[in-house]
Every structure is written in C-alpha cells, then in structure tokens.
Amino acid sequence: MRKLCLSNGLRLLIDKIPYAKSVSIGVMVHVGTKHETKETNGIAHFIEHLLFKNQLNFSNMYGNTYIEALGGKMNAFTGKELTCFHVQILSEHLKEAIRILKDMIFSFSISDADFDKEKQVVIQEIYRYQDNTLERVKIESLMQALGPCSYAFDILGTVSNIKSFTIDEVYNFYKKFYTPSNTVVSISGNIEENALIELIEMLESIPKGVIQKQTLSPVTFKGGFNYIHTADYQSHICFVFPGVSSKTPMRDYYAYFILNHLLGGGRNSRLNQTLREEKGLVYSVYSQTIIFEEIGVLRVIASTSEDNLKKVYDTIISIIKDIKENGFTLDELNRCKTAIKSELVFSNENIMQRMFFFGQEELLGIYKSFNIDEILKCVDDITIWEVENVIKNTFGGLHSLTISTKNPEFFINCCKERDDQFPIII
Numbered sequence: 518m519r520k521l522c523l524s525n526g527l528r529l530l531i532d533k534i535p536y537a538k539s540v541s542i543g544v545m546v547h548v549g550t551k552h553e554t555k556e557t558n559g560i561a562h563f564i565e566h567l568l569f570k571n572q573l574n575f576s577n578m579y580g581n582t583y584i585e586a587l588g589g590k591m592n593a594f595t596g597k598e599l600t601c602f603h604v605q606i607l608s609e610h611l612k613e614a615i616r617i618l619k620d621m622i623f624s625f626s627i628s629d630a631d632f633d634k635e636k637q638v639v640i641q642e643i644y645r646y647q648d649n650t651l652e653r654v655k656i657e658s659l660m661q662a663l664g665p666c667s668y669a670f671d672i673l674g675t676v677s678n679i680k681s682f683t684i685d686e687v688y689n690f691y692k693k694f695y696t697p698s699n700t701v702v703s704i705s706g707n708i709e710e711n712a713l714i715e716l717i718e719m720l721e722s723i724p725k726g727v728i729q730k731q732t733l734s735p736v737t738f739k740g741g742f743n744y745i746h747t748a749d750y751q752s753h754i755c756f757v758f759p760g761v762s763s764k765t766p767m768r769d770y771y772a773y774f775i776l777n778h779l780l781g782g783g784r785n786s787r788l789n790q791t792l793r794e795e796k797g798l799v800y801s802v803y804s805q806t807i808i809f810e811e812i813g814v815l816r817v818i819a820s821t822s823e824d825n826l827k828k829v830y831d832t833i834i835s836i837i838k839d840i841k842e843n844g845f846t847l848d849e850l851n852r853c854k855t856a857i858k859s860e861l862v863f864s865n866e867n868i869m870q871r872m873f874f875f876g877q878e879e880l881l882g883i884y885k886s887f888n889i890d891e892i893l894k895c896v897d898d899i900t901i902w903e904v905e906n907v908i909k910n911t912f913g914g915l916h917s918l919t920i921s922t923k924n925p926e927f928f929i930n931c932c933k934e935r936d937d938q939f940p941i942i943i
C-alpha cells in the first residue's frame with residue numbers, strides 16, 4: 518500500500534491488486550455524531566443523504582445514478598466518527614468514478630425541493646428504527662452507558678432536529694468538515710500507474726477549505742439502568758461494560774478482542790455454548806466491541822421470550838463472574854487467537870474489505886497497523902496473563918444494563934440487586 522499526501526492535505530491510499538478486474542474506492546471524511554451537539558444531532562447523517570442529491574458539474578444525473586449506469590455500485594454510511602462514501606466498479610471506469618465522487622462530495626448544490634424531500638426520507642428511516650425494539654435497545658444502551666455526550670447520540674438524530682434544519686445551517690456544518698485535510702481516499706484493486714497521475718490532479722483540485730478543530734469534553738463511562746416497555750414476543754437484555762479506545766496500545770487492544778471472542782464472539786463462545794447449545798434459551802446471543810477514539814465499550818446482547826428472561830439474565834451474570842474469577846484455558850486462548858487471525862486474513866483477501874481496512878486505519882487507527890503480518894504476530898504473542906488483565910479492567914468496575922420487556926417488575930428487581938464482586942450503578 519502506498520500513501521500519498523497531496524498538496525491540499527488529502528491523503529490518498531493506493532493498494533494495487535494487479536490480478537483484479539475491479540476497484541473499490543472509499544472516500545472517508547472525519548465527521549460523525551461525535552462532532553454534533555444536542556441541537557445538531559443527526560446533521561452528519563443528513564448531509565450524507567443530501568450529497569446523493571448533489572448536482573454534478575458535468576451531468577444532470579445524480580452521482581449514484583451515474584455510477585450505476587457504468588455498472589458500478591455505490592453506497593454510504595455515517596458512524597460516530599466518520600462518514601464514508603464507497604464505490605465498487607470495473608477498473609476501466611476508475612477515473613470517471615473518482616470524478617463523480619469528487620463532484621458529489623466536495624460541492625454543495627442541493628435544490629430546495631431535494632432538501633425538503635430528503636428530510637422526509639430520513640424521518641421515515643428514524644421511524645423504521647423506532648419500530649425495531651432491538652435497535653432501540655442498542656441505541657439507548659449506549660446512551661445509558663456514556664451519559665450525555667455526543668458519542669451517545671443516535672446517529673440518525675431526532676425527528677424534531679431533522680425538521681428544524683435549514684439549508685444554511687446544514688451548509689455551515691458541511692463546510693467545516695468536508696475539506697481535503699479531513700479526508701482519506703482509499704483505493705484497492707487494479708490501478709494503472711498512468712491513471713494515477715490523473716487521479717492525483719483531480720483530487721488536488723479540491724479547494725483546501727479551513728478545518729475547524731473541535732474540543733470535546735472528556736468522555737467517561739457512566740453506567741446505570743434503562744427500561745424499555747415492549748409488547749413484542751421477545752425481550753432483550755443488553756449489558757455494556759467499559760472497553761478500550763483506538764488509542765490503547767496494540768497488545769492490550771488485541772487482548773480485548775480475544776476477551777470479546779471468548780465471551781460472545783462466535784459459536785464456540787461461552788455465551789453461545791451455554792445459552793443456546795446447552796440450555797436452548799436463546800436463538801441469538803453475542804458480545805461485540807465498540808471502539809472510538811476517546812472511549813470504547815464491550816456490549817452483550819441476548820434476546821429471549823419473557824418466561825426465559827430471568828434464566829438468561831442469571832446465566833450471563835454467572836458466565837461473566839466465572840471468567841472474571843477463574844479465567845479461561847490455554848485451549849480457549851488459542852482458539853480465540855485463531856478465529857481473530859482468520860477474520861483478519863479473510864478480510865485482507867477481499868478487495869472491498871482491504872479498501873476499508875486501509876482507509877479506516879489511516880483515519881481512525883482502529884487496526885493499530887497497516888501491516889497485516891504485524892497484527893497477526895501481535896495476536897500470536899499475547900499471553901494469557903495479558904488477557905486476564907483486560908478481564909479485570911473490563912469487569913472490575915461499573916456496567917450498564919438495558920432491558921426491554923412487557924414486565925417492568927423484572928427490571929425493578931434487577932435494579933435492586935447488589936453485588937460487591939459485580940457492581941452496578943443504581
């Protein structure tokens with residue numbers, strides 16, 4: 518992989534794969550929910566939508582329509598810390614794809630009609646998630662764990678915020694962050710050297726702009742309880758524990774991933790083996806790492822019928838206590854290492870995943886290295902004692918609990934529980 522720092526501050530990553538017949542392109546801008554306030558919550562995701570309605574300088578078509586006419590695929594997503602527009606297209610159309618992405622993302626030419634229509638589209642998206650209890654549990658569990666900070670905001674924002682945004686307000690936010698120095702362009706696939714010169718010229722023509730640095734208040738883990746009433750067939754239990762940030766040293770960082778895999782990262786995890794395979798209490802149970810620049814969390818989610826809720830809750834608590842007090846076996850450690858290395862290697866052999874890997878590492882540092890062999894060696898070298906230290910840090914303090922169920926009495930009883938070995942905020 519080659520990294521080129523262009524004269525306007527944009528970082529261009531070139532990952533040549535000569536045998537490929539296509540390219541994957543990602544334009545990643547360092548802006549997301551983290552950069553919003555309570556009043557502007559949802560604006561980063563709204564801008565992602567609006568840029569698909571941008572008028573191209575050289576065509577009367579929208580960018581995604583043009584890409585599809587070339588046989589390509591385009592999509593985008595907004596996260597807590599980045600917004601990413603990505604394209605997969607035949608190598609012969611690389612230059613056109615870059616031209617389309619440049620015009621679509623680094624200009625702001627939205628009609629009033631498109632602005633108003635896209636508000637309605639985003640509002641419908643918000644309603645769709647509000648109708649999904651599990652999604653509400655995921656969103657509100659993070660709010661409960663992190664308290665009133667921008668990392669805890671819902672990426673989609675609120676209906677009232679979306680309705681209130683004016684085109685001037687949105688443009689003022691856009692121009693603060695959509696600058697070359699705040700952007701990484703990552704390209705993986707069959708990239709010809711003579712095409713690279715033209716790509717650089719196109720990308721260097723983007724005006725520099727002025728990035729306004731934002732000072733965030735310190736983010737700390739709060740913990741606590743949250744209850745969501747539901748009439749669904751299934752109830753949901755969500756625990757959130759303190760985790761690691763992307764600034765954590767590499768070995769501690771991957772030791773945390775080993776813990777996650779041991780707990781609920783796959784079919785052989787403690788949670789899945791006990792709750793699904795042995796007891797048959799759930800269809801879905803898992804843990805996941807959520808990592809940001811300033812903070813991170815480990816989340817455990819289980820879904821079950823109301824009559825199983827107490828058994829599932831008690832079993833999760835028991836599994837976590839057992840890991841905390843008795844640790845795990847060398848065989849489990851090696852199995853988790855193999856699984857993590859396999860995931861890294863598999864993704865590294867996929868063109869689109871390579872594009873995401875290099876781009877997100879450059880922008881956010883979420884893999885700790887561009888060198889896959891260095892990461893694999895780091896995972897191999899992690900000792901059982903390093904993982905046990907991560908276990909103590911993760912399960913040695915506070916946690917948060919979000920429960921959705923028809924019966925508030927169960928939730929109230931959970932709130933009353935006290936345990937010095939597994940403390941809870943009330």
